Amino acid sequence: MRRPCVITAAIFALALFVGACSKSSEREPGDFERMRIQQRDEPYAPGELFANNERLRQPPAGTVSRESESDTGAIGSGMQAGRMTAVVPLSITPERLALGQRKYTVFCAVCHGAGGFGGSIVAVNMGAPRPPSLRSAAMAAKAPGYFFVIATHGIGRMPGYAPQLTVEERWAVVAYIEQLQRSTTTPPEARADSLRALGIRRIDSVLASEQRR
Amino acid sequence: MAAPFPRWVNTLARATLIAAVCTLVGVPVALMAWVRTPNATRRFQPVAQPIAFDHRIHVTGQHIDCQYCHFSVERAASAGIPPSSTCVPCHSTVWMNSSALSLVRQSVATGTPLHWNRVNALPGFVYFNHAIHVNKGIKCENCHGRVERMARVYQAAPLTMSWCVDCHRTVRAPTNCTTCHR
Numbered sequence: 368m369r370r371p372c373v374i375t376a377a378i379f380a381l382a383l384f385v386g387a388c389s390k391s392s393e394r395e396p397g398d399f400e401r402m403r404i405q406q407r408d409e410p411y412a413p414g415e416l417f418a419n420n421e422r423l424r425q426p427p428a429g430t431v432s433r434e435s436e437s438d439t440g441a442i443g444s445g446m447q448a449g450r451m452t453a454v455v456p457l458s459i460t461p462e463r464l465a466l467g468q469r470k471y472t473v474f475c476a477v478c479h480g481a482g483g484f485g486g487s488i489v490a491v492n493m494g495a496p497r498p499p500s501l502r503s504a505a506m507a508a509k510a511p512g513y514f515f516v517i518a519t520h521g522i523g524r525m526p527g528y529a530p531q532l533t534v535e536e537r538w539a540v541v542a543y544i545e546q547l548q549r550s551t552t553t554p555p556e557a558r559a560d561s562l563r564a565l566g567i568r569r570i571d572s573v574l575a576s577e578q579r580r
Numbered sequence: 581m582a583a584p585f586p587r588w589v590n591t592l593a594r595a596t597l598i599a600a601v602c603t604l605v606g607v608p609v610a611l612m613a614w615v616r617t618p619n620a621t622r623r624f625q626p627v628a629q630p631i632a633f634d635h636r637i638h639v640t641g642q643h644i645d646c647q648y649c650h651f652s653v654e655r656a657a658s659a660g661i662p663p664s665s666t667c668v669p670c671h672s673t674v675w676m677n678s679s680a681l682s683l684v685r686q687s688v689a690t691g692t693p694l695h696w697n698r699v700n701a702l703p704g705f706v707y708f709n710h711a712i713h714v715n716k717g718i719k720c721e722n723c724h725g726r727v728e729r730m731a732r733v734y735q736a737a738p739l740t741m742s743w744c745v746d747c748h749r750t751v752r753a754p755t756n757c758t759t760c761h762r
Contacts (some may be wrong), residue, residue: 405704410658413695421693473645480671489642489670528670531651 441512443534445519451512452497455542461566467543468576470536472473472527475501475544482578483547496524507548514541550577587595621740626732628698631683639728646720646727657709661696664688698732701723706760 408414414422441447441456457463472481478498480487485500500506501514518537521527532540550558559570566574614736617697638644647653651658664687671681702708713723720727725736739742741760748755 403703404581404706407704409704411661411693419692423693425691447723473647474651477644477648487643489644492642493670524672526665 392515442538443510445515449509449511451516453510453512455511455538455545456506457490457538457542459542459565461568463535463539464543464546464565464567466536467539467541470532471540471543478525482576483544493524496526501544503553507552511541511545514544547577550574614739616740618738621738622734623735623738626730626734627697629734630694631695632680634731635733636725636729636731653710653714655711657707657711659710664694700735700737700739702739707762708760 369476408422410423412422413420416422419425419426441452445452446553447453471483475483476487478487478489478493479485479501480490481503485498487498490498515537517525517533518540519527519529528537549561555574558574562570562573614620638649639646649657649662649666651662653657664684667681667684668688683694694712714720725734725739727733744760745755747753748759753759
């Protein structure tokens with residue numbers, strides 16, 4: 368009767384002693400969280416592996432992206448035979464225009480306004496040079512390649528949007544800007560017909576959105 | 581022979597039994613209730629950041645879309661935190677000289693990234709993917725709350741496994757373990 372009690376008490380005491388010996392400060396950091404904090408690299412987390420103390424790597428200086436290298440034609444560069452491409456080199460479908468509108472609203476409307484007239488809140492807050500209207504006659508006269516090159520590399524104060532937008536998305540934006548410009552240069556009835564010819568439905572709402580400032 | 585124990589020991593024994601049962605049942609129940617409280621899941625606790633970045637000013641005030649800054653959300657697992665160069669076109673005139681933005685200026689000048697503190701964080705054994713959710717039409721506010729009304733971002737959803745799986749059951753998204761754990 369007596370002996371099991373003594374043995375149990377001894378085991379408890381030993382366990383307590385061993386537990387107290389390893390202070391939490393002596394453990395590896397995160398030892399209690401071994402399951403929650405794993406060795407997998409979280410994006411953006413700091414790390415000791417590389418010299419810059421980041422887990423995301425910077426490409427070495429002078430790196431050329433595969434996308435831009437494999438696409439030196441009209442689609443990848445917006446240039447053809449040394450001049451700006453005069454037509455959008457991808458087919459213009461209603462889906463592509465819808466993609467272009469979505470991406471335009473996110474990435475360009477901030478500064479150039481929802482309808483492309485310039486004068487968004489940000490543009491008003493910005494000092495000169497302000498984001499210009501994309502629907503002026505001078506802008507409408509530019510080739511689509513011009514807008515593609517600017518969307519890719521930026522101009523002056525405006526940054527390039529190549530990291531944010533894929534090549535296809537950039538052309539979709541250009542195609543959408545072209546449609547915006549046409550809505551300035553064509554009378555409303557002819558505009559409705561040309562939208563119908565592109566296979567676009569709900570013409571009224573499209574016409575309304577094109578005039579939004 | 582005198583009784584070895586006085587009478588009140590009977591009451592004490594009963595009280596001890598009841599207390600033991602209550603503890604055995606109550607402590608787990610209390611713990612289970614506790615892990616579901618916002619305190620344990622760290623919900624609704626605004627996280628301080630090195631730069632007082634305010635989503636209200638930028639999203640509600642300047643009409644900047646979420647994706648302008650969190651641009652990989654439609655095509656990658658991570659929504660991404662904008663690089664400091666994102667801030668430059670606007671802030672080269674607006675507020676650029678203010679001390680609030682000195683860290684941004686420093687980061688752009690030296691090419692070292694800013695260090696923001698995490699707000700929403702899943703444990704390492706969970707593999708979340710933004711692209712599938714956003715492309716299936718789930719809005720940011722379903723999971724992050726109205727970020728455009730937060731001065732400092734806080735975690736709006738519990739981010740527990742039951743939260744994920746409840747939604748997956750209702751929308752018939754996959755619920756086998758390897759969907760989220762690998």
